[in-house]
Amino acid sequence: MTEIAELYGDALFAHDHDLEAVRLDAMTRMHDPATQARLQVIARPGMRCLDVGAGLGRVSGWLAEQVAPGQVTALDKDVRLLNALPDVYPSVQVVAADISDKTLDFGTFDLVHCRMVLMHLRNRIEVFQKLTQWVAPGGWIVLADAVHATMVSPPENPFRQLMERHWRTLEKSIGTDNSWAWQYPELLHEAGFVDVGVEMYQPPITMNSAAGRFWALNFGHLRDRILSDGYVDEELFEAAVGVMSEPGFTELSMGLVTAWARKKP
Template identity: 65%
Template sequence: MTELYGETVFGADHDLEAMRLDALSRMFDPVMRARLVQFARPGMRCLDVGAGLGRISGWLAEVCSEVIAVDRDTRLLADLHKVFPTVRVAEADITEDLAIGTFDIVHSRLVLMHLRDRTEVFHRLADLVAPGGWLVLGEAVEAPVLISPQASPFRQLMEKHWLTLESSIGTDGQWGYRYPDLLPEAGFVDIGVEMYQAPITSTSAAGQFFQLGFHHLRDRILADGHVDRETFDEAMKAMREPGFSDLSMGLVTAWARKPT
């Protein structure tokens, strides 16, 4: 059986999924907003693909004239219009053709890395950018730098959990590094790229995100044999210690303009 992100793994019906996505938003939204603020202008039409809880969609709506928040499962976006009435929520699958026109900003974060046909979807997103518009893509990559010793339980769990994501839903923890090549090949110009690693502590957004994510994946990770039960439990215990500190996965953000 082909498993998909948002269904058998990290489904919106999971009790803790909204909390995990809230932690992810607090972890990465400031970085993404700092980039999008350079491009967002009144009068623009924007598309937010894989909108999650709709935080970026809502922020764009405060600046731009039209925002469409797209997700394959919109249950967590049900109340977005109550806070941001100008945002239109659309339940759609980006792996299929979307007849929704073109946009001045097309944004996606932590979506393509989880798709097996990610290259095809990249080109589909590129086609949705209007001439003169911007494509802004963010992907998580396996932690470029970790502070914990190589043999520590936390480091083993952080490094090995990617194997479970890859074998279950096809996640590619290196995909974000391809954007500097893919964007010019697709005809984009004014290309930029940056990397950010959030701090993991017992109380930080990144710490909460990984504690919730590892908890969700626990049975799968143990069944795959990538770490044993003792290592997993010791890693989770370490992350709850007040003095714990390390770095999270990286966020590679790439942006580029389609020529007029």
């Protein structure tokens, strides 16, 4: 019998988890400033947009305001956190679908946006190619994923050790690749896109920041998996959590690498 590989959202980060909406809210508040700044340069009234992995729908709703009277399709495998979105933004269509479904086809869009999705997919190259095909001639694609980036604390700091080692659990369990996003510029050039650009945003982690809230929730969610994998023992884990709650603690979060490009008319 073939073993079925675990996927993002099956157990880890499932939308029915008690605190998943809160975790996603913190991640959204952590990354939306960078995402909105980039999309604002591209979004124009009347555009047809696709937001892949819409999560809570914050980017989808914001895009609907930017491209009005255009349309936004908010796509997610699990839409239970998106169902109320069209009540607030009637121009947003919520679609429940798995981006990895080979039969999935929406036609083309003027703007395709995908954040924090492909890094968690084992078939990320195939999905990347699909997304590029959904961009209309002259249209734009904006892709963003997290990378493990430089931290300011010394190597022996327990928080830094937990941050570095938790990636191993994600890779082992759901296939996460925290270096994948560095390939975006090259991949977009190879796909024939022009006006390719890339930037990285690395928000601060403090006791009261959105990034601090996100990592407290993220590590809490992953605690049992990290400990059972043996990459971190309970003493180090608790020490890392304690460091996060110390007044004056500051660190740099994972980097959000965003790449954008235009398809030739």
